[in-house]
Amino acid sequence: MAAISREVSNYIKIALLVLRISPKAVRVKFDIEFHPERLRKTLDENFRKLQELYQRKRILSKEQWNLLFPSKGKGEISSQNFDITLMMLLIRNLTEITISSILPLPFQMGLGDDLSRIHFYRNKIAHVDDATLSDTEFTKYWEDITQNSDWQHLENKVMELTDKMSNLEEEQEDPIPKNIRVIINKQIEGWKRKDNCYDDIFQWLLCNDVNVNQRREDGVTALIMASAYGYLDIVTMLLRHNPDVNLSSVNKATALYMACQNNHLFVVEELLKYDINVDLCDEKHQSPLFIACRSGWNAMVKQLLRKSPNVNQDSNDGLNSLHVACLLGHTAVVTLLLASKNVDININARDVNGYTPLFNACFQNFTEIASILINAKADVDIQTSNGATALCLAVGYNNIETTELLLTNNASWQIGFQNRQQLIDAMLKHTDITLESVKEEIRNFVVKNASPTVIDYVNKQSDDYLFNAMAGSSPLHIASFMGHTNIVSCLLNFGAYVDFAKEDGTTPLFFACELGHDDIVRLLLDNEAEVNIRRQDTRSPLDIAEYNGHRSVVTMLRERRVD
Numbered sequence: 070m071a072a073i074s075r076e077v078s079n080y081i082k083i084a085l086l087v088l089r090i091s092p093k094a095v096r097v098k099f100d101i102e103f104h105p106e107r108l109r110k111t112l113d114e115n116f117r118k119l120q121e122l123y124q125r126k127r128i129l130s131k132e133q134w135n136l137l138f139p140s141k142g143k144g145e146i147s148s149q150n151f152d153i154t155l156m157m158l159l160i161r162n163l164t165e166i167t168i169s170s171i172l173p174l175p176f177q178m179g180l181g182d183d184l185s186r187i188h189f190y191r192n193k194i195a196h197v198d199d200a201t202l203s204d205t206e207f208t209k210y211w212e213d214i215t216q217n218s219d220w221q222h223l224e225n226k227v228m229e230l231t232d233k234m235s236n237l238e239e240e241q242e243d244p245i246p247k248n249i250r251v252i253i254n255k256q257i258e259g260w261k262r263k264d265n266c267y268d269d270i271f272q273w274l275l276c277n278d279v280n281v282n283q284r285r286e287d288g289v290t291a292l293i294m295a296s297a298y299g300y301l302d303i304v305t306m307l308l309r310h311n312p313d314v315n316l317s318s319v320n321k322a323t324a325l326y327m328a329c330q331n332n333h334l335f336v337v338e339e340l341l342k343y344d345i346n347v348d349l350c351d352e353k354h355q356s357p358l359f360i361a362c363r364s365g366w367n368a369m370v371k372q373l374l375r376k377s378p379n380v381n382q383d384s385n386d387g388l389n390s391l392h393v394a395c396l397l398g399h400t401a402v403v404t405l406l407l408a409s410k411n412v413d414i415n416i417n418a419r420d421v422n423g424y425t426p427l428f429n430a431c432f433q434n435f436t437e438i439a440s441i442l443i444n445a446k447a448d449v450d451i452q453t454s455n456g457a458t459a460l461c462l463a464v465g466y467n468n469i470e471t472t473e474l475l476l477t478n479n480a481s482w483q484i485g486f487q488n489r490q491q492l493i494d495a496m497l498k499h500t501d502i503t504l505e506s507v508k509e510e511i512r513n514f515v516v517k518n519a520s521p522t523v524i525d526y527v528n529k530q531s532d533d534y535l536f537n538a539m540a541g542s543s544p545l546h547i548a549s550f551m552g553h554t555n556i557v558s559c560l561l562n563f564g565a566y567v568d569f570a571k572e573d574g575t576t577p578l579f580f581a582c583e584l585g586h587d588d589i590v591r592l593l594l595d596n597e598a599e600v601n602i603r604r605q606d607t608r609s610p611l612d613i614a615e616y617n618g619h620r621s622v623v624t625m626l627r628e629r630r631v632d
Contacts, residue, residue: 092153094183095157098180102166113516168188290324314344325340350384392426458544467551482544485541543577587622
């Protein structure tokens, strides 16, 4: 059997890299942007947008849609089931990250740039007519795709790929001739000598008064570039010649920012030895500390905290470092931020939605983080503009662990959403929020977190109905409406008033009777819920149950001697 040519071998290696190995790298990036523990909630929150991509724009296929929103009993939602095309589609449409079809320049090291390189070469390799690549093409492709430090954790996979190719070549019973092997070894030694020569030339330039602050047209300096690539030796040489360490590129990325973004800890440590401004942000107003906290890089966060950064600095989307660490479940980072004596952190800082770090931990059900925040004196009853508390979110998302934690720490079961008029008045103060968008948000929230019977019921109701149902509701109302039996039981065990009424007289029993939640009705009745109470429209729980055809509920109510 004839041996595989070098050109064909090069093509196969790159094809395996972009088709089999790169999805693993993309999945690492994807799981940072869409944390596995909140992936389902993120998709639910963007349900309408994804539905438009599926039904109107036809960007999502039916198979992809079924992976994002599987039928009940058809498995859990996990990025492990997503191919690279779907992951890139979600990143492109649900985040601010830009994935381009154009190959980024070598110094461009952002997340979008990494993904753009993979996207570019996947398309390029698919359109190679003769399935061959020259050595020059192979080297360029390989270095472009694998240049980011995040590929280091895939080293074993890359080695496995190389081993497979070696075995494949051996099977062809035509090993590389000895004279060719000698030539290859000489070429490698030549590369090594050139590397040493480049270092010598670089040192010579520095010793001859080269301007170390010289910029390219994109504003990138030598220090920024070396920091982005993690070239510690070059960074060290540059720093000896007193560069301006706070210079930034046109997109406001400093050397420290690029080192943090690409997880070059040793470079960060070296930069921090100098008079550097650790609070300089990129064009999204994200600081180096924010980037490190978002990524969960504990050692880097620890180093940055020694320089007393502004931990309360907000990004353009209103999140600070503590917000993002809580949102993504980085427990160790949260602990570091709260324990640092070099910073004065605002534990109750609000984002653009009025959420505090505790809100983020509770709706994600990160109980350990919520406990850490509460022990650090986070306000458990602070409210958003719509009146919701952390308890309302924990209850709505059916997070029993954080619900119990909040109630154990004296969170109020009485504080709930504001009434209809208060909500409308609050919206008038925020011109970027419309009544229609709030109604749509409420519908998505209910449809994605309620029990199946509730979903079937509310899909037949108007947005006005859901808005009125949630307006003025307490945590017990919310749990009783959405069918969260264990949450109802928990609230009652912690002393929630069973007949707590909204302005129109609706108690939790009305919701349970309307939706036919037998177990919840029984729980409420066992806790002495008033069965003969009437709303302002004069209707009773029995009237509601009979109207909706819930016979078992009617029977329970009559057994309690309803009038």
